[in-house]
Amino acid sequence: MTAINEVVDLATEGRVAVVTVNSPPVNALSANVRTGIAEAVQKAGADPAVTAVVIHCAGRTFIAGADITEFGKPPKGVPLNEVNAILEACPKPVVAAIHGTALGGGLELALSCHYRVAVPSAKLGLPEVKLGLVPGAGGTQRLPRLVGVERALEVIAFGEPMKAAEAASHGLVDAVVGEGSLKADAVAFAEKLIADAAPLKKVRDRADKLGADPAVFAAFRKANARRFRGFEAPEACIQCVEAAVSMPFDEGLKFERDTIMRLMVGTQSLAQRYVFFAERQAAKIPDVPEGTPTRTIAKVGIIGAGTMGGGIAMNFVNVGIPVTIVETKQEALDRGLSVIRKNYENTAKRGRLSMADVETRMGRFTPTLDLSALADCDLVVEAVFENMEIKKEVFGKLDAIAKPGAILATNTSYLDVDQIAAMTKRPEDVIGMHFFSPANVMRLLEVVRGEKTAKDVIATAMGLAKTIGKVGVLVGVCHGFVGNRMLAQRQREANKLILEGAMPWDVDRVLYDFGLPMGPFAMSDLAGLDIGWSRETSKGETPREILCEMDRRGQKTGAGFYDYDENRVAKPSPVTEKIILDLAAKKGINRRQISDEEILQRCIYPMINEGAKILEEGKAIRASDIDIVWINGYGWPVYRGGPMFYGDTVGLPEVLKVMKEFEGRHGADFKPSALLEKLAAEGKGFKDLK
Ligand code: NAI
Numbered sequence: 001m002t003a004i005n006e007v008v009d010l011a012t013e014g015r016v017a018v019v020t021v022n023s024p025p026v027n028a029l030s031a032n033v034r035t036g037i038a039e040a041v042q043k044a045g046a047d048p049a050v051t052a053v054v055i056h057c058a059g060r061t062f063i064a065g066a067d068i069t070e071f072g073k074p075p076k077g078v079p080l081n082e083v084n085a086i087l088e089a090c091p092k093p094v095v096a097a098i099h100g101t102a103l104g105g106g107l108e109l110a111l112s113c114h115y116r117v118a119v120p121s122a123k124l125g126l127p128e129v130k131l132g133l134v135p136g137a138g139g140t141q142r143l144p145r146l147v148g149v150e151r152a153l154e155v156i157a158f159g160e161p162m163k164a165a166e167a168a169s170h171g172l173v174d175a176v177v178g179e180g181s182l183k184a185d186a187v188a189f190a191e192k193l194i195a196d197a198a199p200l201k202k203v204r205d206r207a208d209k210l211g212a213d214p215a216v217f218a219a220f221r222k223a224n225a226r227r228f229r230g231f232e233a234p235e236a237c238i239q240c241v242e243a244a245v246s247m248p249f250d251e252g253l254k255f256e257r258d259t260i261m262r263l264m265v266g267t268q269s270l271a272q273r274y275v276f277f278a279e280r281q282a283a284k285i286p287d288v289p290e291g292t293p294t295r296t297i298a299k300v301g302i303i304g305a306g307t308m309g310g311g312i313a314m315n316f317v318n319v320g321i322p323v324t325i326v327e328t329k330q331e332a333l334d335r336g337l338s339v340i341r342k343n344y345e346n347t348a349k350r351g352r353l354s355m356a357d358v359e360t361r362m363g364r365f366t367p368t369l370d371l372s373a374l375a376d377c378d379l380v381v382e383a384v385f386e387n388m389e390i391k392k393e394v395f396g397k398l399d400a401i402a403k404p405g406a407i408l409a410t411n412t413s414y415l416d417v418d419q420i421a422a423m424t425k426r427p428e429d430v431i432g433m434h435f436f437s438p439a440n441v442m443r444l445l446e447v448v449r450g451e452k453t454a455k456d457v458i459a460t461a462m463g464l465a466k467t468i469g470k471v472g473v474l475v476g477v478c479h480g481f482v483g484n485r486m487l488a489q490r491q492r493e494a495n496k497l498i499l500e501g502a503m504p505w506d507v508d509r510v511l512y513d514f515g516l517p518m519g520p521f522a523m524s525d526l527a528g529l530d531i532g533w534s535r536e537t538s539k540g541e542t543p544r545e546i547l548c549e550m551d552r553r554g555q556k557t558g559a560g561f562y563d564y565d566e567n568r569v570a571k572p573s574p575v576t577e578k579i580i581l582d583l584a585a586k587k588g589i590n591r592r593q594i595s596d597e598e599i600l601q602r603c604i605y606p607m608i609n610e611g612a613k614i615l616e617e618g619k620a621i622r623a624s625d626i627d628i629v630w631i632n633g634y635g636w637p638v639y640r641g642g643p644m645f646y647g648d649t650v651g652l653p654e655v656l657k658v659m660k661e662f663e664g665r666h667g668a669d670f671k672p673s674a675l676l677e678k679l680a681a682e683g684k685g686f687k688d689l690k
Pocket of ligand 1: 303304305306307308309326327328329332382383384385386387390394411412413414434435436437
């Protein structure tokens, strides 16, 4: 065996040269890996004793992708496109032996080999689109030649990996080999190639699968318009595959190269790569380091089987943790469980769960009206009405019931976790676990750290978030925590804007076009305008109150801010318009034309400012945590990186200037935070905070 460098070895097994990459943890394509492979293959190619070459990786995976820490830095070593050209030009058959995940550059390298074998558990994919990029080393040119245009479009523009068997069925993998015998099987495969005098299959020379009907591209764009809305990279991916069809191979490669260079310096890819790292960063808590002991959570209790309780419970049941769920009335309990069952049955109808699984999951529930049934739970999540007196009572009782060491969590949206904790003799065991609706779907979990919450309780809650497939973000106690506290800023301005001159559909359109899933008024209609409203206390002083009094309570009543047809398609409502105009007249407001730009700034800049206050107060650890909250809890478009990243994109001096203008015109709601003032004065952004 010869060491080519620290991470690549060359050995021979009979007449087959085996190139082994050993660069833990995931054999990412660092400069060393690229250069090592290029040298090893050239050496093997020139060695008369060698008749075939196998590329194989040590450790848990084949090359899992680019080394993204090299992004944005001056290039070093042999570029991947050159390594690929060397592989493809090797005069002896080169076989990629794939296990683990062959992603991005890893798959592009494998595509440049003449043959590919993979173990059944291997996954292959080109996820670059998720970082706002296109594959940049021939992936968009070689993959369609192997699997055909339609499948290539999906793989490249969706970025989802496929399993070995599927890859084999599409011609991406030539043989699926033994799970535990990859290297030996790959060598045997290579020996057979030699014995059969098999041709060198250069993917670049193939064209038999490129004869696509041009209508395929238009159809693909149309079918996925919603999914791709606002994103630049999926369209760029489609164009690269079009180039594979319309241009000679080398021109197509150049087109792909130009495309990735353009995207690499664009705001969207910067934002998407930022989010990728920010999400990993959110798990890191300075004073609760990795390795902090955690408590074992083998059984969970949920109090309240309403909208949230049911969804929260599903998360645990889905990963095999049994749940005891408590209600005050049998009827509420039955209703809660039937909603959960329906949810699972719908998933089963869409083919994503078997009916047997539905029963298994339902079987993990213990429904009860008896709070003392929670005595054996390791974690209890309270999701009763948003009312401090009720929550205090529940926690007082729970303190007497729960076993020592149990974690007592509240799902409150706004209330003071410390006051709730104070109802127990064990405030160190109390924490906020703030899920987002629908709780079985939304990825965000705000983990609310109380004044006395123990570190192992925090570590356990953050770990549990991961176990149930959520992104946990640690936040401090304040009204609405991070997400809802910032949302309140936007809501206030949206409500003011419709009296000053805009209509609800104007505000909604601007925010939708910005990339949010829906604007605040469409959102209110969906949630129900009567949340927190009652006829007894209604003063009829806001459009919402007036709409509620008229029984226009949102989608569920067929009308709210909008009118809805039988398919729940929204139309601007003349009724709402009249309510708003009358109310503005009554309040003596002189309505004016409001530009889209003002709508956007009025809604978003105060959120950025509030985010800065949250940081000043230490209610979030870092600006990127705030962005992760907004992306995963509120559908903030990933390609804009979150509100704080967006503030940096606009430039904080500009945000500050506009806030000051608004402060002059509209008052103290726009008073800039000290942190915003300071960063703007220093010419810095939130990204510069350490
Ligand atoms: P909900 O009204 O749908 O459900 C509350 C349930 O708790 C009801 O079924 C009620 O019968 C039950 N309940 C009340 N007192 C109880 C007690 N003492 N023991 C057992 N069960 C009791 O309310 P929802 O929307 O599920 O909200 C629950 C909590 O989650 C609130 O604190 C809310 O602020 C919070 N939350 C709500 C979100 C939402 O979008 N709905 C989002 C995030 C948090």
